[in-house]
Amino acid sequence: MQCAYFDAGVCRSCTHLGEPYPDQLAAKVTHAQTLLGDVPSAAGAVWLDPVASPSAGFRNKAKMVVGGTVDAPTLGILDELGRGVDLQGCGLHSEPLAAALPVLAAFVTRARLEPYDVPARRGELKHVLVTLSADGELMVRFVVRSTEPEARVRKHLPWLLDVLPGLRVVSLNVQPEHKAVLEGAREIVLTEASSLLMRVGGLDLHLRPQSFFQTNTQVAAALYAQGAAWVRDVRPRSVWDLYCGVGGFALAAARALGALPDGSVPGASSGAASRPGGTLPDGSVPDVLGVEVSEEAVASATLTASTQGIPARFVAGDATAFALATAPSDVPDLVIVNPPRRGLGPALATWLETSGVPNVLYSSCNARTLAADLQAMPSLTIRTAQVLDMFPQTPHYEVATLLSRTA
Incomplete structure (x- = not known):
């Protein structure tokens, strides 16, 4: 698998990349x-x-740290200074999963979800977590610092559901603490469906x-x-x-x-x-x-x-x-x-x-x-x-x- 992120040195998570x-x-x-x-x-x-x-293309999950700004969000990881590094083109993600990420980045801008600035300890949106089923359906979870953006997410959710027709479950996960924890205990499901059907074996x-x-x-x-x-x-x-x-x-x-x-x-x-x-x-x-x-x-x-x-x-x-x-x-x-x-x-x-x-x-x-x-x-x-x-x-x-x- 060829990876521009790896070649540029911006992401080295795939430590065996390049080996047959x-x-x-x-x-x-x-x-x-x-x-x-x-x-x-x-x-x-x-x-x-x-x-x-x-x-390549085998992952059914994308766990993306949100960085950057409201108008130019990054979905990927943080560098050593806590700045966002965009990895929307990661080759490990299944194709439908990869195709959804630019839409979700656009939704961050549309709903004015301010990315959480780790060094400054301000902002709201910490992670976007996406899961893909074998049927091509999606679950999207926005990990936020508080419930403050809930009204805006609900307001713009019809647009997101229209642009991503395979989207079945959307939720807000509230993680208020400033520490390296992926998600919090409270989950607010925003769609009628509350579970994603994963067909396996x-x-x-x-x-x-x-x-x-x-x-x-x-x-x-x-x-x-x-x-x-x-x-x-x-x-x-x-x-x-x-x-x-x-x-x-x-x-x-x-x-x-x-x-x-x-x-x-x-x-x-x-x-x-x-x-x-x-x-x-x-x-x-x-x-x-x-x-x-x-x-x-x-x-x-x-x-x-x-x-x-x-x-x-x-x-x-x-x-x-x-x-x-x-x-x-x-x-x-x-x-x-x-x-x-x-x-x-x-x-x-x-x-x-x-x-x-x-x-x-x-x-x-x-x-x-x-x-x-x-x-x-x-x-x-x-x-x-x-x-x-x-x-x-x-x-x-x-x-x-x-x-x-x-x-």
Whole structure:
């Protein structure tokens, strides 16, 4: 991928830009295998072929810092002096996403949304956050310092909806503090629709404004598909999806177990025998539960489950606290964990080690913290692992592992 911003030295976020993409992917596989090679329980792991991504145009999200002036806003990043650097032409963004950014910059001017000046601590508009669905529909969130610009945004919103016909959800997020925090707790939805439909891997996931979703839709679909395949292999009667987000893994697991009202088994061959009413082969109903600290994400997951008739349950709460409060008799057959970059941490890793959970599906965006967590879980051996390149042009990637108890 050729990038004028990188060549000019104004943005160096893509630290691997210029390296052939096959070399990038091979280096990530080597990195993951080397890190996990130091973990005794990973010695016999079977590594599946890595999942590649398009090297450009793959991002479904644009997280743009707003700088400049009302009449000449920049959407991109800030330089070392806190001045706006415009990156509207970033080649990582999907084409419809990139096409929306100049329109949103024009809206900043039309609605007179004064960009927040970080050094001077004045202004209103801090970020513009844009998410693109597989159907080409958009969610746009304006992160503002206060509710002062709300009336102007509402006044000019019909223009924006007319110019961007794929725009479905628009909101104001209020983040009043002067610190490096992307968004605040308060969200004001300005459109009739309050969620964006993200179609991925046969699931229609509802994404509300403060819900997390993977940056790369194509690779996310592969991640959920691999998770579903491992679930079919393990055939658990009960599943917990900790850090479940909008429920991708939990919902994929429920479907993989045949938990559909019509008795069909998604992903199975056309000749596979159906089962009544979302049941396991012995007639029992699988119990799938997702736990997520974000109430917005739980609302998204619950909406998806109800609209698609998938009998998975979701609760809002801290993943570690939920696990530690569980009675030994209630430990599930499979725990899925997809934590943030900091990993599980000692408390949850120790609980997984001592709980007796027979199987764990661990999806990680940081192989270093994954390796540290695995060191604390020596009784859980990696059976299979796979690198999925969620973030081309950078050193980051996703690595998914299936662990089974051997002691």
